[in-house]
Amino acid sequence: MKNKFRKWTDVYKFTLQQVFKKKGFKVVTVLVAFGIFAVAVLLNILSAKPEKDVEPSSIEKVYVLDESGFTETDYSAYLQAVDDIRFKHINFENVSNLSKQQAIEKYEENPENNLLVVVTAKDEAFEMEGILLEESSISKKEAQSLLEVMIGAFNTNKIMQVGLTQEELAMVMTPIVTLYSEVGEDTSIVVVLLKTLAPMLFSLLLYFMLLLHGLTISREVSTEKTSKLVETLITKVHPYALITGKVLAVSSAAVIQVLVWFFALLTGVFGGNAIARSVYPEYQNSVIAIIKMLRESMGEMAFSIPALILAFIIFCVGFLFFCFLAGLAGSMVSKSEDAASIQNLFQLPVVVSWLTCYIATIQEKDNILEVARYIPFTAPFSAPIDLILGKMGLINGLISAGVLILFSIGVIILSAKIYKGLILYSGQKINLRTIIDTLKN
The missing domain is CATH 3.40.190 (D-Maltodextrin-Binding Protein; domain 2)
Structure with a gap:
């Protein structure tokens, strides 16, 4: 098995360099990062500016x-x-x-x-x-x-x-304010809104990332597989190493892009806070204040360093899991005109998993979300944000990460076997029977 994955690092480095060399990738990454940073700094400065003093009316x-x-x-x-x-x-x-x-x-x-x-x-x-x-x-x-x-x-x-x-x-x-909550539930408006909106926004982000980069992986794998170059490549690199290196490279590029944007946001928030406080010393950043309040009201696990690290690991592994599913879909393509229909095999689980978590969050179906944390298809959409908000313990997070890692390894091996078995089926019609025979042999 080790020899089959030999030289996957060479494929990985080469593919990653090709992605970084693309002008569109660099332009989008830099422009979005700069935009996020500028908006965060500007919002800090505008919110720090004291309100104008109320002037007396002209009515005498x-x-x-x-x-x-x-x-x-x-x-x-x-x-x-x-x-x-x-x-x-x-x-x-x-x-x-x-x-x-x-x-x-x-x-x-x-x-x-x-x-x-x-x-x-x-x-x-x-x-x-x-x-x-x-x-x-x-x-x-x-x-x-x-x-x-x-x-x-x-x-x-x-x-x-x-x-x-x-x-x-x-x-x-004296006005009357009404709130509805279950026993032991926090009634803070900010906390309630964050518990509702944060999972929705996070699942939307991951959903669009998977659609964009997943389709790119599926297209790259299928395009290379249906071209004549593959016959030359497999004489130098094993198909296992080829698909593993390509999928990991595109996935890494996507994660690096998101990390650049995230650090641009953090830099803008804290940098803008420093600039605003230098001009208006009494200014208190609302984002930082909200995070402190959340940690006090939602427990020490909320926004803690271990929870953030584990959430990032689950996010990356989950993203990689779906990317290998995209590679699996691409490895089944034998004719370029069949690429679009085969890619639906990847889109369907992404859409269903996202909708399940999204709708469950809107309708507050906590029992569904608790189960979704341990299913490999839905865990990437629910587990990371639940860890960050303190709704999920570290032990449960480790179990979720372990399930994702095991299934990701399984998808890697399955994708590599199908890619290898169907690599010379260029132009031929692929059906379920062909795939099963390929796996058996």
């Missing part, structure tokens, strides 16, 4: 015509209590002793930077109307903002008419 005076039937609302006291910087300076004048027409005439005498507000009772509701003259410098948006605050003051005044004490009023005005 408000005439209030209250026809609701309630006791007059003290809008000034309410604004002082809520400490609304925009409207604290406004002078409210009660004109309830006037008719609506008289109030409008009084307002018309001095409309600049002033506003007329009419409160009326209609049927079973109350209406608050803001009146602006065309020559007023107050915008409709600014007037609407003030009316929203005045509505809050009016509603508070209504409740106070019932005779509640200050303590009772505070209890009535």
Whole structure:
């Protein structure tokens, strides 16, 4: 067996060099990495920039015509209590002793930077109307903002008419927040969102990586196999070494590309944080803060170094497992026109495995996800992110990695046997019977 895989490193080095020499590969890797780094740094700087101070409104005076039937609302006291910087300076004048027409005439005498507000009772509701003259410098948006605050003051005044004490009023005005959780489950919104979104985003990333690079492997193996070059190659290198070196090379290139992008992201996050803190010393990076909070709320295993290393190993082995499946599909091609149909044999398990984990995450089917961690087809989509989030222990992670490694070795041997057995079936029709006979012999 060792002699059969001899010189696979030569094939690996040569194929990897050819991949790196491709202009498209280098351009995409560098541009995406630079884009990720730039966006991460820019987001840090923009989020670190302090918000502009709230400026007082241009409204100076408000005439209030209250026809609701309630006791007059003290809008000034309410604004002082809520400490609304925009409207604290406004002078409210009660004109309830006037008719609506008289109030409008009084307002018309001095409309600049002033506003007329009419409160009326209609049927079973109350209406608050803001009146602006065309020559007023107050915008409709600014007037609407003030009316929203005045509505809050009016509603508070209504409740106070019932005779509640200050303590009772505070209890009535306290909002109610509802959360649903099972016993022992964390109710933090950030944690819940991360537990839901992170597996979905990770599975999407792996799914597109497999479709892109898996089809590339399948096409490369089938193209070389159907060409006349293969007859020369097999005189120098055993078919086992040939397919192993090629698949490992393309897989390594894909993983290296993703690692470059990941390190660009890390560099952008921490580098941008350093730049932002040098300009705004009080700035705290939200990503770093969230990671710290997650470790506190989800346990010490979340985002720990051992969990990250094991998750990366499972990701790489799982990716390699599917890449050898792609090589297996490519090794079954005997005619170039059959390549597209044979490649569906690789796409089908990828799509089914991804959909299983994706839908189970959306519908919160934890029992399905727990089983998926130990099935070689679904483990790459679920186990790595579960380890990172602390939902899966290191021992379970090692079991998942072991299952993947065993099945990957099996697929390597199976792919190599089929590749070797069918290597001279160029242009002939391949069926299941032919493949079975090849494996037997």
